[in-house]
Amino acid sequence: MTKVTMTVNGRQVSGEVEDRTLLVQFIRDKLGLTGTHVGCDTSQCGTCVVHMDGRSIKSCSTLAVQAAGSEILTIEGLARDGELHPVQAAFKAHHGLQCGFCTPGMVMTAVDMINRYGGALDEKTVRENLEGNICRCTGYHNIVKAILAAAAEMGAGRQAAE
């Protein structure tokens, strides 16, 4: 067993983990943050996506010990002061979720995508960047719409701030 310490959603947390413990197991089982899901075990489906030091990663193929000392953001930490993040709000407005199981990973991937591309996102780019996230309910149609809408809104927000 190894003791790991990391910051999760702004809070410093520690725990004893086996060498083989995955980051997603640490988040779900040790921290009780069950918004991050496991859908495939082979890093294909993306239901486990969280941010590590500001970049989206698949927590099912990251060991907990690899995350030691890092800053982790999970879906539970995205909304601030009870207000949905613009990506979360766009998913709701555009019906970008049905069963909700892929949703946390989709949202975390989308936030990272918008951070990387800013206002330069178009439908083709969004679809290519969703390669690592599988949704079985929506046919992606409304997810793509939601991400484009959120990107536009966040881009407009950034411009207004400049």
Add this chain to the structure above:
Amino acid sequence: MGVEGIGARVARKEDKRFLTGKGRYTDDMVVPGMKYAAFVRSPHAHAKIKSIDVSAAERMPGVIAVLNGKQMLDDGIGNLICGWMIHSKDGSPMKMGAWRPIAHETVRYVGDAVAVVVADSVGEARDAAEQVVVDYEELPAVTDAATALTAGQPQLHPEAAGNLIYDWAIGTSEAETDAAIAAAAHVTEMTILNNRLAPNPMEPRAALGVYDSAEDHYTCYTTSQNPHVARLVMSAFYNVAPENKLRVIAPDVGGGFGSKIFIYPEEIVCLWASRRAGVPVKWTSDRTEAFLTDAHGRDHRSTVKMAFDKDNRITALKVDTIANFGAYMSLFSSSVPTYLYATLLSGQYAIPAIHANVRAVYTNTTPVDAYRGAGRPEATYLLERTIETAARELGVSPAELRRKNFIRSFPYQTPVIMNYDAGNYEASLEASMKQADWAGFAARKAEAEKRGKKRGIGMSCYIEACGIAPSAAVGSLGAGVGLWESAEVRVNAVGTIEVLTGSHSHGQGHETTFAQLVADRFGVPIDSVSVVHGDTDKVQMGMGTYGSRSGAVGMSAIVKALDKVEAKAKKIAAHLMEADESDIVIENGEAKVAGTDKTVPWFQVALAAYTAHNLPGGMEPGLKEGAFYDPTNFTFPAGCYICEVEIDPETGKTDIIQFVAADDFGNIINPMIVEGQVHGGIAQGIGQALLEGVHYDAQSGQLLTASYMDYAMPRADDLPSFQVSHQNTPCPGNPLGIKGCGEAGAIGSPPALINAITDAIGNNDLSMPATPQKVWAAIHAAH
């Protein structure tokens, strides 16, 4: 309709918890003392179990118990059953072989459970499962259904000679159909394969069994589309516990698509193991286990003859289908290629003679059962590929051939049981052709040719039967259950409302649409309405969600309960305002005396019902009513889908340029949610046509597509955005005029896509999935 009533695009009430990570799925559940199960599964497709040695496993760290199938048998746990009786043509009942939750004598597919380990952690349970030593005597295996019917093949069950479960027929007599075909001016003949699919809801199946020894009571948290059916079956047939000692909770469920209808071995084992081991036991499937053990869908091989007279009217249809059932008969498997498939073989067309024969066959593969559409995609694919081929052979336009044969007056009795109540097939055809700019296709094709690309267009006109189903009718056809739905509307003392429903939402948005019904009825905000479902302790009974039934059947039950609540509320309001009951209207959150300015707020009506200080003489206190709704007929959603593709002849890769869906779903409660259902259905249909397919090694019976690295799930960049519209004719059979929308996309889309690809490449000989390799080969075979 109001901003939140029927017909409004209301954003979903349930979204916030899913978007913030607060959804509660079965694997998220934690109870004190909970331990974890891991299954030991057969690595062989067919073998005798000679012995099981658990001694090493029992010594592994953290292990609490290692349990086997013999113990389960000794404890009286029953066989898994198929709940729909089908009789063969000769009158004999279907041949159901024994399916034990944990095999102790014979394993019949790769993944069949042979033991279960309960341990302190998932990792320890899996480590110990690796140490269970099973001595197998391997037997030859067969995975293809047509092969399994031939002489000299491995025999799966002693009950089913020749692996034949049933040999069933429906419709016009074979002789009459053959005579019509013999007299035809033209006959189109095809062999049609419908590929086997893995449903793949993103949430893997899971179960948590909690046994309370003090109360001798069991609780099962499980990923179910129909928790009440799960309780009924586990209690009445599997002998897990009496119904009053078994609570089944299906919390948030991450998609189902049919695969979570069935009651699987794992939830039974978790309950039983919880009592045996004295601890709560949780099992969560990994994705490979899901591929191995979630019931698969489709897997039909059919031959078809479609006969035409000299005016191109269809005179007869003859179909012979072999359906692969896998190693065991899953819960509703028998109904899929019979009453959910062959009864839809008239499609949208007036066909005077239809004869269909279906043989159901055991093979050494995962059990097959209902998957989104369940039988109707197979019927639609067969018909729409055949009529498209006929149009090509006859040299007429595919739209004209369909138009000429459309059913145009209703009700219409088909030769295969169904009585269509309403529809307007021409309207969907016209709308989709206009939307797709069918007339401009030739120019687009010419332009693509200049770029070296092959462009094609294809259509599909589908019909399905939803809103299953009238209980007496399905009972007469062999169903072991009634297919009504229940609802209860509870108005609280302060006027807020709870709707309890036997339907189950696993993505369909019931918490919103069902609340819209109530908002529409009383003019109260939807935030004052809560929808309760998925718990057998809260909702008395229900039949669950599948077959696009929650709108047509589930909401009809709510309407009936609302009628009763409204009637009582009006009596109370009339008494409070000293008015005549017939003059009371309830709207905008208040009861009014029509034509006056007298009003009582809704909450005061509710409060009066519960204070009971001033009620009409003889009236019981309270404002709560329940209802059961049994449908009078199936509903018949229909539509026309058009797909346009462009193919790179160098690689065989297909790009979908546009996909148009024009559907008739009857009345719609929330268009945003309905469109979402269509999008998702189309994506699954495109998946079937272009990407997905379960493959077994024919010799060893090993599943070759058991992960997302081997099974091609549709991803965002495989799909276009969709163009969706509605041309609705209200359903006359239920109070809301709803037909259902959950499966249409998966039913209508595969033939449209394959018709488009075969149009593009000029070779009609192409099976699903149309992978680049197959398309490339078909292009080269055509030249």
